[in-house]
Amino acid sequence: MQAVIQQLIARPLRHAVKFVLQRPRLKKRMRDMVTRMPGIHAMVMRVMFQAPARPRISTGQKHLSPNARRAYRALKQAIRTHKR
Secondary structure, eight states: OHHHHHHHHHHHHHHHHHHHHTOHHHHHHHHHHHTTOHHHHHHHHHHHTSOOSSOOOOOSSTTSOHHHHHHHHHHHHHHHHHHO
16 A cells, blocks of 8 residues: 555655755755655655656667667677576
């Protein structure tokens, strides 16, 4: 149940933290307030440093330059050769 709640609040919490971090005075006030609440502070830190559930990495090579595609293919070939 706790994991479901954390998933529901993770994205809005990340956006809120980003908003706060862009405003120095608000950042100081929030940091002073949250550090007095260890449970909330721990939850914010866990959510902020947690890896996203679904990485947004493209599996295609269309976004790569020709030079990067060659390097990518060479790397994949080296990995395949090493596994044998």
